Amino acid sequence: MFGYYLDLAIRSLKHNKVLTALMVLAIGVGIGASMTTLTVMHLLSGDPLPGKSASLFRPLVDPDPTPSRKHDTPMDVMDYRSAVDLWNAHRADRQTLVVDSPVKLAAPASKMPPLMPSLLATTADFFAMFDVPFQYGSGWSDADDQRRSRVAVISASLNDKLFGGANSVGQILHLRSTDVRIIGVLKPWRPSPLFYLVAGGRFAHGDTAGFYGKPEDVFVPFSSSLEINDGYFYQFTCWAAPKVPGHLIDAPCEWVSVWVELGDAGKVAAYRRFVADYAAQQKALARYTNADNTRLPSLMEWLDYNGVVPGDVHLQAWLAFAFLAICLCNTIGLLLAKFLRRGSEIGVRRALGATHAAIFMQFLIEAGLVGLLGGILGWLLTLAGLSLVRQQPTPYADMVHLDEWMFLTTFVLSLAVSLLAGTLPAFRASRIAPALQLKAQ
Amino acid sequence: MQIRPVFTALRRHRLATLLIALEIALACAVLCNACFLIINRVQRMKMISGVDESSLAFVQLTGFETKGAKDLNARMLNGFGGIAGVLSAHVINTVPFGQQAGTFGISLERSMRNIPAVIDLYLGGPGSLEALGVKLVAGRAPQLADYVTLTNDFPSDAPVLITRSLAEHLWPGGDPLGKEFWSGGDYHYRVIGVVEHLAIAQPGSRGVASADWSAFAPVQPGPFLAGGYLLRTAPGEAPRVLRDARATAMKIAPDSVLDQDASQTVSDLRMRYFENDRGMTRILIGVIVSLLLVTALGIVGLASFWVGQRRKQIGIRRAIGATRGDILRYFLMENFLIVSFGVVLGIGLAYACNLMLMKRYELAHLPFYYLPLAAVALWVLGQLAVLGPALRAAAVPPVVATRSV
Known part of the structure; x- marks a missing residue:
């Protein structure tokens, strides 16, 4: 039966090519617009560490000691002492500190002029916690953090630039005036967003595209980088002015992010208590004033809190779906016109014994076929739309692509829209009284 | 019918x-x-920056050490002065549509109990305010004696010029001249002049109202104000001057890193900012x-x-x-x-x-x-x-x- 209806549908669509083209165009354009924005949303709002993110948490405290100032929420990042205290306590399965700063870099082995890449000061657990993939070598050990070893891990793109992609483990880099030895080279790694540095999203007025930048090019032990790049660190905010700019270890500033890995709910609860107890203890020492202002959001909660998906992307998605709704109305109207015009054909088929359900199915299949054609057009338009997005000067432009899920979604959405559009016209068509139609002949 | x-x-x-x-x-x-x-x-x-965009270029150097900064400033200003089409060259921390710099919360009381505004403080060497081309509407432009020496990223006590919209926000209806504000408790500023417009470095990033909330402090170039250079050019000359200035900078300071992204004409910075x-x-x-x-x-x-x-x-x-x-x-x-x-x-x-x-x-x-x-x-x-x-x-x-x- 399906084959027969399909044959009927193809005949009918061929019969009135202009109307068919109009319907396919309406669905295709609507699908193309919505799938372009939906794909961007999907890429930007996804989980940067699937399977792992649920066990990653970000402790937050309120280290501002100014008695008169009361904050509703903890600070986004921590002062040096709080961060290092929490890290040193080793109460989580894993814990790491992260802070980025620009650093002057040169490689004696290459003839390149000095570069100014971003340096990530972090600790040994970083690579294991965030599933960072290595091409050559490995990360450093806890002992390196303690000893302030002059070692570095570099990104794949920096390795390509300086060493032509060869194994550069053991090579020396000049970081400012210090020599560090490369002990690891990463594989291309592009978390979306750059979650471990996300902070301050609530002050960004929806302009959060910057969270989707590329990871740093150089990773150096936290303790070592404080010495190597002293004077070049930037604060997130300060409650009083730092005495020496860029030297933030003893400054009244918040600038270090802390991440912890906690394997199960029991550990999460225990760690939450630990952070609260720490804040209470610091208050007793007169270092904090707001001891009850601590939080422990998970990675996804943190991204959500920072509203990482840019406001413009939301706006584009709303526009695209409004546009799809208009296309849907349009298609319903056209299908209605097309189906009801065939009253005499329906009359004959009903008189020869076709049931209401059979007529309904026949027309629904015709609508579905329009949807399938619209889906193909929509897929092509989505590809075109995404290539336009890739040309935009946004930090996430290089990541934009149509993955297999979104490819499937294109056709599912297109079929769903066309079947939804077809239901009402098909129902109306199946209710046409045969006698009246036959008499009119 | x-x-x-x-x-x-x-x-x-x-x-x-x-x-x-x-x-x-x-x-x-x-x-x-x-x-x-x-x-x-x-x-x-269409946001008004308040500066003469078409005849300004900005050059940013990074990767130099603080102790050599004073010498770097002198060599760079000297080098830029020799480029044909440069009317004047100055040290400045940033320009409208450039990188964010000098951002802080200010208070009208020393206790910093309330922070009514977060502003951008432009720090510029002698002549830079005139080179920007901002329009003075009240008070006076800084004189040579007003240029203070920095001992930190921000001057601890300085006369400043503020924009009309910041003045209107801090002292609605009042005369801003001679008024004072504080930051971080110990940092004290006194208003000596009001300019019509001077957009913050990233206008709109902290909300629509604060796009013009900036101040200018006259500061002597030195270890804490170095690396950023403002070039005033004859009208239409800015793109060519910038090309020459980039080459000059690389020649004079080969050990420093020229920030390619930030070193642009102000018109191009504006173009990119609104892309x-x-x-x-x-x-x-x-x-x-x-x-x-x-x-x-x-x-x-x-x-x-x-x-x-x-x-x-x-x-x-x-x-x-x-x-x-x-x-x-x-x-x-x-x-x-x-x-x-x-x-x-x-x-x-x-x-x-x-x-x-x-x-x-x-x-x-x-x-x-x-x-x-x-x-x-x-x-x-x-x-x-x-x-x-x-x-x-x-x-x-x-x-x-x-x-x-």
């Missing part, structure tokens, strides 16, 4: 009528809000055009169907005396009624969308005059779309009435 028969006929096609009206309503809502968003972006892109807004405007225009196109096609499709369906009735009307004009007017009137119905629905929908946008984005109320404009646009669109099918209807000969099918 009579409207009643048109109504009667439409009542027999309730579903199709409703669909087209719904489509018009959605189109009206999206059209109003998209146009409003475009106007907003265009206004943002996203331009992109969004293009998308919105694209949406409006395709939306109108799809709506028009929908009207054409349905109207063609109705004309085909009513061939016999048209023939009968023609046979009993209706002119071609009567038939044409009938279909035009029918479309006018449907579009009007859609516009009425659309007004409510447009306001609902606007309220939603206002919640999520910093948007004002949709101005009332958008609605009649959108209505007129949709009426015109509807009439044009239905004209083709209506002309075909008018061409149906009366003899059709005599045929059986």
Whole structure:
């Protein structure tokens, strides 16, 4: 039966090519617009560490000691002492500190002029916690953090630039005036967003595209980088002015992010208590004033809190779906016109014994076929739309692509829209009284 | 002409009528809000920086050590001065549309209990304020004695010039000259002048109102003010001067790193700063055009169907005396009624969308005059779309009435 209806549908669509083209165009354009924005949303709002993110948490405290100032929420990042205290306590399965700063870099082995890449000061657990993939070598050990070893891990793109992609483990880099030895080279790694540095999203007025930048090019032990790049660190905010700019270890500033890995709910609860107890203890020492202002959001909660998906992307998605709704109305109207015009054909088929359900199915299949054609057009338009997005000067432009899920979604959405559009016209068509139609002949 | 028969006929096609009206309503809502968003972006892109953008270039060096900074400044200013077309060269921390610098919260009390504004403090060497070309509206420009020496990123005690909008925000209705503000408790500033406009480095990033909340402090170049250079050029010379200045900088300070991204003419910095807004405007225009196109096609499709369906009735009307004009007017009137119905629905929908946008984005109320404009646009669109099918209807000969099918 399906084959027969399909044959009927193809005949009918061929019969009135202009109307068919109009319907396919309406669905295709609507699908193309919505799938372009939906794909961007999907890429930007996804989980940067699937399977792992649920066990990653970000402790937050309120280290501002100014008695008169009361904050509703903890600070986004921590002062040096709080961060290092929490890290040193080793109460989580894993814990790491992260802070980025620009650093002057040169490689004696290459003839390149000095570069100014971003340096990530972090600790040994970083690579294991965030599933960072290595091409050559490995990360450093806890002992390196303690000893302030002059070692570095570099990104794949920096390795390509300086060493032509060869194994550069053991090579020396000049970081400012210090020599560090490369002990690891990463594989291309592009978390979306750059979650471990996300902070301050609530002050960004929806302009959060910057969270989707590329990871740093150089990773150096936290303790070592404080010495190597002293004077070049930037604060997130300060409650009083730092005495020496860029030297933030003893400054009244918040600038270090802390991440912890906690394997199960029991550990999460225990760690939450630990952070609260720490804040209470610091208050007793007169270092904090707001001891009850601590939080422990998970990675996804943190991204959500920072509203990482840019406001413009939301706006584009709303526009695209409004546009799809208009296309849907349009298609319903056209299908209605097309189906009801065939009253005499329906009359004959009903008189020869076709049931209401059979007529309904026949027309629904015709609508579905329009949807399938619209889906193909929509897929092509989505590809075109995404290539336009890739040309935009946004930090996430290089990541934009149509993955297999979104490819499937294109056709599912297109079929769903066309079947939804077809239901009402098909129902109306199946209710046409045969006698009246036959008499009119 | 009579409207009643048109109504009667439409009542027999309730579903199709409703669909087209719904489509018009959605189109009206999206059209109003998209146009409003475009106007907003265009206004943002017209933002007044207060500086002579077309004759300014900025060069940023990084990667030098603080102890050699004073020497670097002297060598760079000397080198830039030798470039043809450079009227003057100065040290400055940043420029409008450049990288954020000198951002801090200020208070009118030393205790810093309330922080009424977060501002950008421009730090510039002698002559830089004049080179920027900002317009002084009250008080005085800094004199040589006003230039303070930095011992930190911010001057601890300095005379400043502030923008009119910052003055109006801090001291509404009052005279800002001679007034004081603090930052971080120990940092103290006294207002000596008011400038008309001086946009913050990233205008709009901290909200629309604060786009012009900046101050300028006269500062002697030194270890804490180095690496950023403002070049004033003859009109139209900025792009060439910038090319020469970049080459000069690399030659004079080969150990430093020239920040390629930040070293631009101010016009180019502005272009790049609003690139996203331009992109969004293009998308919105694209949406409006395709939306109108799809709506028009929908009207054409349905109207063609109705004309085909009513061939016999048209023939009968023609046979009993209706002119071609009567038939044409009938279909035009029918479309006018449907579009009007859609516009009425659309007004409510447009306001609902606007309220939603206002919640999520910093948007004002949709101005009332958008609605009649959108209505007129949709009426015109509807009439044009239905004209083709209506002309075909008018061409149906009366003899059709005599045929059986």
